[in-house]
Amino acid sequence: MRKPRKAFSAKQIAKRVDKLAAEIRKDAGDAPIFLLGVLKGATCFLGDLLRAVAGPAGYGFIDVVRDAADALPGDAIEIDFLNYIDIGGKNVYLIKDVVSTGVIENYLLTQLRQKEPAALKLVALIDRPNLRTVDISADFHAFQVDEGAFVGYGLELEGMHANLPYLARV
Numbered sequence: 001m002r003k004p005r006k007a008f009s010a011k012q013i014a015k016r017v018d019k020l021a022a023e024i025r026k027d028a029g030d031a032p033i034f035l036l037g038v039l040k041g042a043t044c045f046l047g048d049l050l051r052a053v054a055g056p057a058g059y060g061f062i063d064v065v066r067d068a069a070d071a072l073p074g075d076a077i078e079i080d081f082l083n084y085i086d087i088g089g090k091n092v093y094l095i096k097d098v099v100s101t102g103v104i105e106n107y108l109l110t111q112l113r114q115k116e117p118a119a120l121k122l123v124a125l126i127d128r129p130n131l132r133t134v135d136i137s138a139d140f141h142a143f144q145v146d147e148g149a150f151v152g153y154g155l156e157l158e159g160m161h162a163n164l165p166y167l168a169r170v
Contacts, residue, residue, distance in 0.1 A: 002170060004151050004152065004161055004164065004168030004169065004170050005168055005169050005170075006166050006167075006168050007145075007148070007150065007166075007167050007168055007169045008143055008166060008167040009166050010153075010165040010166050012166075013048075013142065013153060013166065013167065014048070016142040016143065017045070017048045017049055017052050017142065018052050020049060020052075020123065020140055020142060021049055021052035021053040021054070022054075023140055024049075024053060024093055024121075024123070024140065025053055025054050025055060027119075027121070027139075027140075028055075028091045028119070030055065031091050031118070032055070032056040032057065032058065032090065032091065033053060033055070033056070033057040033058075033091050033093060034057070034058050034059065034060070034087060034090040034091060034092045034093070034117075035049060035050055035053075035057065035058070035059040035060075035093050035095050035123075036059070036060050036061070036062060036085070036087065036092055036093065036094050036095065036112075037059065037060070037061045037062075037095040038061070038062055038063075038064055038094070038095065038096050038097070038108070039061050039062065039063040039064070040063075040154070041096075041097030041098065041125075041154055041155050041156075042095045042096055042097045042125065042154065043061075043154050044153050044154030045095060045097065045125045045142070045153065045154060046059060046061075046095045049095065049123075060085040062080060062085075062108070063080040064080075064104055064108075065080065086115075087112065087115045087117045088115055088116045088117065089116065089117065089118050090117050090118055091117070091118050091119045092112065092117040092118075092119065092120045092121070093121050093122075093123050093140075094108060094109065094112065094120065094121065094122050094123065095123050095125075096122065096123065096124050096125070096138075097124075097125050097126065097154065097155055098124065098125065098126045098127075098128065098150065098155070099122065099124040099126070099127050099128065099136075099138050099141070100128040100131040100132075101131055101132060101133045101134065102132045102133065102134040102135075102136035103133060103134055105122055105136055106134045106136045109122065109136070121139040121140065122136070122137075122138045122139050122140075123138065123139065123140040123141070124138040124140070124141040124142070125141070125142050125143065125153070125155075125167075126141070126142070126143050126144075126145055126150060126167070127141035127143070127144045127145075128144075128145060128146070129144065130146050143167070148169040148170075149169065149170050150167050150168065150169060150170070151164060151167075151168050151170050152164030152165070152166050152167045152168045153165065153166065153167050155167070157170055
Protein backbone atom coordinates (compact mmCIF):
# COMPACT_ATOMS: atom_id res chain seq x y z
CA MET A 1 0.00 0.00 0.00
CA ARG A 2 1.28 3.45 -0.88
CA LYS A 3 1.81 6.05 1.82
CA PRO A 4 -1.35 8.12 2.44
CA ARG A 5 -1.22 11.75 1.24
CA LYS A 6 -3.02 14.35 3.34
CA ALA A 7 -6.11 15.66 1.55
CA PHE A 8 -8.06 17.42 4.34
CA SER A 9 -6.35 18.55 7.54
CA ALA A 10 -7.76 18.11 11.03
CA LYS A 11 -8.41 21.86 11.07
CA GLN A 12 -10.34 21.70 7.77
CA ILE A 13 -12.39 18.78 9.07
CA ALA A 14 -13.20 20.58 12.33
CA LYS A 15 -14.28 23.69 10.44
CA ARG A 16 -16.58 21.67 8.14
CA VAL A 17 -18.02 19.69 11.06
CA ASP A 18 -18.87 22.92 12.90
CA LYS A 19 -20.53 24.32 9.77
CA LEU A 20 -22.47 21.09 9.21
CA ALA A 21 -23.64 21.07 12.84
CA ALA A 22 -24.99 24.60 12.37
CA GLU A 23 -26.69 23.62 9.08
CA ILE A 24 -28.28 20.57 10.67
CA ARG A 25 -29.50 22.57 13.66
CA LYS A 26 -30.98 25.18 11.30
CA ASP A 27 -32.66 22.40 9.31
CA ALA A 28 -34.18 20.81 12.43
CA GLY A 29 -35.08 24.08 14.13
CA ASP A 30 -35.53 23.69 17.87
CA ALA A 31 -36.55 20.03 17.58
CA PRO A 32 -34.35 17.30 19.03
CA ILE A 33 -31.93 15.71 16.59
CA PHE A 34 -31.05 12.03 16.34
CA LEU A 35 -27.76 11.16 14.63
CA LEU A 36 -27.74 7.59 13.31
CA GLY A 37 -24.23 6.49 12.34
CA VAL A 38 -23.30 3.68 10.00
CA LEU A 39 -20.55 1.64 11.65
CA LYS A 40 -17.69 1.83 11.65
CA GLY A 41 -16.30 4.47 9.33
CA ALA A 42 -18.67 7.18 10.56
CA THR A 43 -17.79 6.92 14.27
CA CYS A 44 -15.28 9.81 14.47
CA PHE A 45 -17.47 11.99 12.25
CA LEU A 46 -20.58 11.27 14.32
CA GLY A 47 -18.78 11.92 17.60
CA ASP A 48 -17.47 15.30 16.48
CA LEU A 49 -20.80 16.25 14.91
CA LEU A 50 -22.68 15.26 18.06
CA ARG A 51 -20.44 17.46 20.21
CA ALA A 52 -20.72 20.38 17.78
CA VAL A 53 -24.50 20.43 17.33
CA ALA A 54 -26.38 22.86 19.57
CA GLY A 55 -29.52 21.88 21.42
CA PRO A 56 -30.95 18.49 22.28
CA ALA A 57 -29.42 15.57 20.37
CA GLY A 58 -29.10 11.83 20.67
CA TYR A 59 -27.37 9.15 18.67
CA GLY A 60 -27.24 5.50 17.75
CA PHE A 61 -25.56 3.17 15.28
CA ILE A 62 -26.48 0.67 12.60
CA ASP A 63 -24.11 -1.82 11.07
CA VAL A 64 -23.64 -2.84 7.46
CA VAL A 65 -21.92 -6.22 7.19
CA ARG A 66 -20.12 -7.21 4.00
CA ASP A 67 -18.50 -10.48 3.00
CA ALA A 68 -15.16 -9.14 1.82
CA ALA A 69 -14.39 -12.29 -0.16
CA ASP A 70 -17.46 -12.10 -2.40
CA ALA A 71 -18.87 -8.60 -2.15
CA LEU A 72 -18.25 -5.83 -4.60
CA PRO A 73 -17.78 -2.32 -3.20
CA GLY A 74 -21.23 -1.06 -2.26
CA ASP A 75 -22.75 -4.54 -1.84
CA ALA A 76 -24.45 -5.05 1.52
CA ILE A 77 -24.78 -8.58 2.79
CA GLU A 78 -26.58 -7.81 6.05
CA ILE A 79 -27.85 -4.66 7.67
CA ASP A 80 -28.30 -4.67 11.44
CA PHE A 81 -30.75 -1.93 12.36
CA LEU A 82 -30.35 -2.46 16.09
CA ASN A 83 -34.13 -2.61 16.52
CA TYR A 84 -34.10 -1.24 20.04
CA ILE A 85 -33.54 2.23 18.54
CA ASP A 86 -36.92 3.95 18.17
CA ILE A 87 -36.67 6.68 15.52
CA GLY A 88 -40.43 7.13 15.11
CA GLY A 89 -41.32 10.83 15.12
CA LYS A 90 -37.67 11.93 15.40
CA ASN A 91 -35.55 14.15 13.16
CA VAL A 92 -33.03 11.55 12.01
CA TYR A 93 -29.76 12.32 10.27
CA LEU A 94 -28.11 9.21 8.79
CA ILE A 95 -24.35 9.71 9.17
CA LYS A 96 -22.21 7.92 6.56
CA ASP A 97 -18.45 8.02 6.00
CA VAL A 98 -18.44 7.85 2.18
CA VAL A 99 -21.45 7.99 -0.11
CA SER A 100 -20.45 6.66 -3.52
CA THR A 101 -22.84 4.46 -5.55
CA GLY A 102 -25.73 5.26 -3.22
CA VAL A 103 -27.00 1.67 -3.26
CA ILE A 104 -26.53 0.99 0.44
CA GLU A 105 -27.74 4.46 1.44
CA ASN A 106 -30.85 4.12 -0.73
CA TYR A 107 -31.65 0.79 0.91
CA LEU A 108 -31.00 2.15 4.41
CA LEU A 109 -33.17 5.22 3.84
CA THR A 110 -35.99 3.07 2.43
CA GLN A 111 -35.89 0.78 5.46
CA LEU A 112 -35.61 3.65 7.95
CA ARG A 113 -38.61 5.48 6.43
CA GLN A 114 -40.74 2.49 7.46
CA LYS A 115 -40.00 3.40 11.08
CA GLU A 116 -41.79 6.75 10.45
CA PRO A 117 -39.26 9.38 11.52
CA ALA A 118 -40.46 13.00 11.42
CA ALA A 119 -37.59 13.73 9.02
CA LEU A 120 -34.81 11.62 7.52
CA LYS A 121 -31.69 13.17 5.96
CA LEU A 122 -28.41 11.75 4.65
CA VAL A 123 -25.14 13.29 5.87
CA ALA A 124 -21.84 12.28 4.24
CA LEU A 125 -18.32 12.92 5.40
CA ILE A 126 -17.18 12.36 1.81
CA ASP A 127 -19.69 12.60 -1.02
CA ARG A 128 -18.84 11.09 -4.42
CA PRO A 129 -21.86 11.92 -6.62
CA ASN A 130 -19.99 11.06 -9.83
CA LEU A 131 -20.12 7.37 -8.78
CA ARG A 132 -23.90 7.18 -8.21
CA THR A 133 -25.73 4.25 -9.74
CA VAL A 134 -29.06 5.15 -8.09
CA ASP A 135 -30.92 8.47 -7.91
CA ILE A 136 -29.98 9.68 -4.44
CA SER A 137 -28.31 12.78 -3.06
CA ALA A 138 -26.64 13.54 0.24
CA ASP A 139 -28.60 16.27 2.01
CA PHE A 140 -25.40 17.43 3.70
CA HIS A 141 -21.74 16.67 3.12
CA ALA A 142 -18.42 17.75 4.56
CA PHE A 143 -16.38 17.20 1.42
CA GLN A 144 -17.30 16.44 -2.17
CA VAL A 145 -14.63 14.64 -4.23
CA ASP A 146 -14.46 12.97 -7.62
CA GLU A 147 -11.68 10.47 -7.14
CA GLY A 148 -9.49 8.65 -4.68
CA ALA A 149 -9.84 6.32 -1.74
CA PHE A 150 -9.48 7.84 1.72
CA VAL A 151 -8.15 6.82 5.12
CA GLY A 152 -7.95 8.57 8.46
CA TYR A 153 -10.53 10.18 10.74
CA GLY A 154 -12.06 6.74 11.31
CA LEU A 155 -11.73 5.46 7.75
CA GLU A 156 -9.39 2.55 7.29
CA LEU A 157 -7.91 0.45 4.55
CA GLU A 158 -6.85 -3.10 5.35
CA GLY A 159 -7.27 -2.32 9.05
CA MET A 160 -4.80 0.57 8.98
CA HIS A 161 -4.71 4.37 9.21
CA ALA A 162 -8.08 4.94 10.92
CA ASN A 163 -6.27 6.81 13.69
CA LEU A 164 -4.95 9.59 11.46
CA PRO A 165 -6.42 12.93 12.64
CA TYR A 166 -6.86 14.03 9.01
CA LEU A 167 -8.24 12.53 5.80
CA ALA A 168 -5.65 11.20 3.38
CA ARG A 169 -5.82 9.80 -0.14
CA VAL A 170 -4.33 6.40 -0.80
